[in-house]
Amino acid sequence: MEKRKKSQGSWEPKIIAFLCKYCASAGADLAGVSRFKYPANILPITVPCSGSVDMQFVVRAFEMGADGVLIGGCHTPSDCHFLRGNFKALKRVALMKEMLKQMGIDPRRLRLEWISATEGKKFAEVTKEFVEEIKKLGPLGGNHE
Amino acid sequence: MNRKLRIAIVPGEVCGGCDMAFVDLHKHLVDVIGVADIVFWPIATDFKEEDIEALDNIDIAFFQGSIRTEKQKHLVESIAKKAKIKVAFGACACFGGVPSLADLYALGEVIREVYFESPSTRNDEKVVPGETIDNPYGIVAPKLVDMNYKVDDFVDIDIYMPGCPPPKEKILEAVDLLVRYFEGRADIEKGTVIAGVKTICDECPREKPEKIIIDRFKRIHEVKIDPNKCFLAQGIVCLGIATRSGCGLPCIKANMPCRGCMGPAPNVYDVGAKLVSAIASLVEIENEPKLSDEEIAKKARTVTDPAGLFYRFTLGLSRLIRVVKKK
Numbered sequence: 001m002e003k004r005k006k007s008q009g010s011w012e013p014k015i016i017a018f019l020c021k022y023c024a025s026a027g028a029d030l031a032g033v034s035r036f037k038y039p040a041n042i043l044p045i046t047v048p049c050s051g052s053v054d055m056q057f058v059v060r061a062f063e064m065g066a067d068g069v070l071i072g073g074c075h076t077p078s079d080c081h082f083l084r085g086n087f088k089a090l091k092r093v094a095l096m097k098e099m100l101k102q103m104g105i106d107p108r109r110l111r112l113e114w115i116s117a118t119e120g121k122k123f124a125e126v127t128k129e130f131v132e133e134i135k136k137l138g139p140l141g142g143n144h145e
Numbered sequence: 146m147n148r149k150l151r152i153a154i155v156p157g158e159v160c161g162g163c164d165m166a167f168v169d170l171h172k173h174l175v176d177v178i179g180v181a182d183i184v185f186w187p188i189a190t191d192f193k194e195e196d197i198e199a200l201d202n203i204d205i206a207f208f209q210g211s212i213r214t215e216k217q218k219h220l221v222e223s224i225a226k227k228a229k230i231k232v233a234f235g236a237c238a239c240f241g242g243v244p245s246l247a248d249l250y251a252l253g254e255v256i257r258e259v260y261f262e263s264p265s266t267r268n269d270e271k272v273v274p275g276e277t278i279d280n281p282y283g284i285v286a287p288k289l290v291d292m293n294y295k296v297d298d299f300v301d302i303d304i305y306m307p308g309c310p311p312p313k314e315k316i317l318e319a320v321d322l323l324v325r326y327f328e329g330r331a332d333i334e335k336g337t338v339i340a341g342v343k344t345i346c347d348e349c350p351r352e353k354p355e356k357i358i359i360d361r362f363k364r365i366h367e368v369k370i371d372p373n374k375c376f377l378a379q380g381i382v383c384l385g386i387a388t389r390s391g392c393g394l395p396c397i398k399a400n401m402p403c404r405g406c407m408g409p410a411p412n413v414y415d416v417g418a419k420l421v422s423a424i425a426s427l428v429e430i431e432n433e434p435k436l437s438d439e440e441i442a443k444k445a446r447t448v449t450d451p452a453g454l455f456y457r458f459t460l461g462l463s464r465l466i467r468v469v470k471k472k
Binding site: 140 | 251417450465
């Protein structure tokens with residue numbers, strides 16, 4: 001990923017989205033097929049399951065210049081293709097947010113959403129909302145938040 | 146070998162524990178002295194700044210402690226130029242160690258707390274690092290660098306010796322390797338780590354259940370710890386799962402969980418994030434579907450002080466801290 005320019009004004013947030021193959025990624029596809037409009041700041045990466053998203057991926061994303069990370073998984077309690085993967089993501093993100101807070105990164109930069117394969121509309125809305133939120137927070141780093 | 150090795154032991158931000166590790170060699174210290182001359186060791190021998198300039202031909206430099214002040218940086222860099230083999234000795238030199246935890250706060254906050262606000266501080270002259278104190282000796286409190294650095298941020302390190310302090314067996318192993326290297330009988334690859342290649346869990350003799358079932362995380366004073374059962378199975382956070390082996394398990398044997406002083410195991414990208422992934426997902430596995438999302442998240446958050454716990458010795462390696470501090 002290209003290193004972000006510090007100059008404000010022209011700054012646009014970069015967001016990495018880890019989307020599970022069975023729900024959130026299919027939801028993103030549906031958003032595209034249904035021609036719902038959402039900002040282009042988001043870079044989707046399809047993963048087998050939200051439970052396979054190691055928090056090291058989140059660290060790597062922030063390190064490479066992402067300003068926000070979205071993790072999309074299947075609805076709890078019973079939608080997950082691998083039965084309990086979404087719970088793993090839920091617990092990891094909860095603790096990771098605590099750690100980000102301590103390290104001086106606003107925990108709102110990491111977001112977990114349940115998006116099913118039929119919720120194209122929700123995907124578009126979540127993306128829009130998240131990009132707005134990150135825009136308000138500004139670029140990551142530079143000063144202790 | 147017909148000449149003695151010339152060793153320098155260089156302190157950075159140290160507590161003295163690493164020096165004690167050398168002294169702790171007991172009778173083996175005689176063997177070490179047999180093959181080596183200690184040419185620089187401020188804690189044991191008298192040295193002034195002019196002596197550093199005069200030093201040359203150092204075979205091995207052991208760097209202890211992290212780098213927090215300009216003076217430490219200067220000392221480490223000037224000795225490194227003269228040394229053939231450079232060894233990072235101890236968790237602080239390798240990963241930043243406990244002093245790195247100060248990087249969780251902005252530098253101004255740290256100075257305010259340490260020099261003015263902590264209850265045990267008395268600083269009537271309002272002296273901060275970098276200022277001359279009015280004294281007959283002209284002593285200057287050295288200026289702080291912007292964050293707490295590990296030694297390899299400034300110096301190319303050949304051998305890493307993690308541990309707080311490195312265990313006796315590993316020090317002897319390193320001395321043996323170094324002697325063989327200078328006799329031409331062994332090679333030292335840059336970045337050699339004198340420790341195990343597996344995780345603490347691989348060596349831990351505690352009984353590990355097939356499935357770990359815990360309803361929340363507890364701190365060590367909250368439970369009576371069973372000395373034969375895996376800590377995680379008792380709800381106590383133990384960092385053995387992502388920590389390098391080779392320490393000889395002194396903490397585990399003393400019925401205390403691993404705190405990670407041997408640093409991340411091989412192939413761990415970011416130790417804190419790895420531990421968050423591994424540890425958070427253990428809680429409430431049985432009852433997940435019956436609880437609401439918020440209840441489950443609350444259980445995962447029962448780990449107290451995650452950054453301080455997971456990065457206790459390794460915050461200097463953290464990539465996120467550098468993102469926050471440097472951009």
